[in-house]
Amino acid sequence: MGLVEAIIVAVLAASTPLLLAAAGELVVERAGVLNLGVEGMMIMGAACGFAGAHLTGSTFVGALAGIAAGAAMAAIFAALTLGLAVNQVATGLALTILGVGLSGLIGAGFVGERITPAGTLHIPVLTDLPFVGRILFGADAFVYVSIALVLTIWWFLYGTRAGLVLRAIGDNHASAHALGYPVLRNRALAVLFGGGCAGLGGAYLPLAYTPFFIPGMTAGRGWIALALVVFASWLPGRLVIGAYLFGAVTILQLHAQGAGFGIPSQLMSSLPYLATVIVLVVISRARATAGAAAPASLGLAFVPDR
DSSP states (O other): OOHHHHHHHHHHHHHHHHHHHHHHHHHHHHTTOOOOOHHHHHHHHHHHHHHHHHHHSOHHHHHHHHHHHHHHHHHHHHIIIIISOOOHHHHHHHHHHHHHHHHHHHHGGGTTOBOOOOOBOOOTTTTTSTTHHHHHHSSBHHHHHHHHHHHHHHHHHHHSHHHHHHHHHHHOHHHHHHTTOOHHHHHHHHHHHHHHHHHHHHHHIIIIISSBOOTTTTTTHHHHHHHHHHHTTTOHHHHHHHHHHHHHHHHHHHHHHHTTOOOOHHHHHHHHHHHHHHHHHHHHHHHHHHTOOOSOOOOOSOOOOO
């Protein structure tokens, strides 16, 4: 495998957990909810996913366990913020702290254990094609699932009536409620979906990226996923670009250090966040000029359901 090909394959792998978690959070925020507990849901997905795969010997079971763990954490968030009208920001931060601690407890007995990582796709002739074969037809299943997930979300949001209703709830929950749409129910389903995606993104790390579990192995990827949603302006297509940009910076900084360029890794790591800030400024100025409202109200107030 050539150097460029190896770098691209590594970028795909590094970007996949970000894309999975960010795709779920995009749906959550489109529904008008802000869940800052993505990091906690991801690390819980990593711990439960590895535990499930280690105990059963099945990567698929591990992935399901990761999804279930993320969804369970999201259910706690939904019960508190949508059911009891607790502040969303405080609840999300508490959920992250809970997830980090609980994942350490669950994964304590599995530290140092290893599993067989998820296999990669191999299609005769196609996978063996020079350069593009390994990139397009030789990745693991999670990579293809992440792309399919984004395409499905794009179709759901812009091609279905349910997606239109979800976006309407996010844009103006009071008007949507007045029209008879079940605001709380739709938001709860969106939160559960986002939690499942975050859990799957976390499970990817020990199931395919590195075939072992260590406490805190998500290393802030949940926060990066949150930044990605803003970077993408809540649009699925831009989300893919942003995820691969973040993944590319992560991998390229390692190669830059290995090549002896002398560029501080901290500077390289800060570039995606700097780009996010710039995009936020541009978006804010554009909206101020056009007088447009934000794409998601991130409604922090209790909305009665019916």
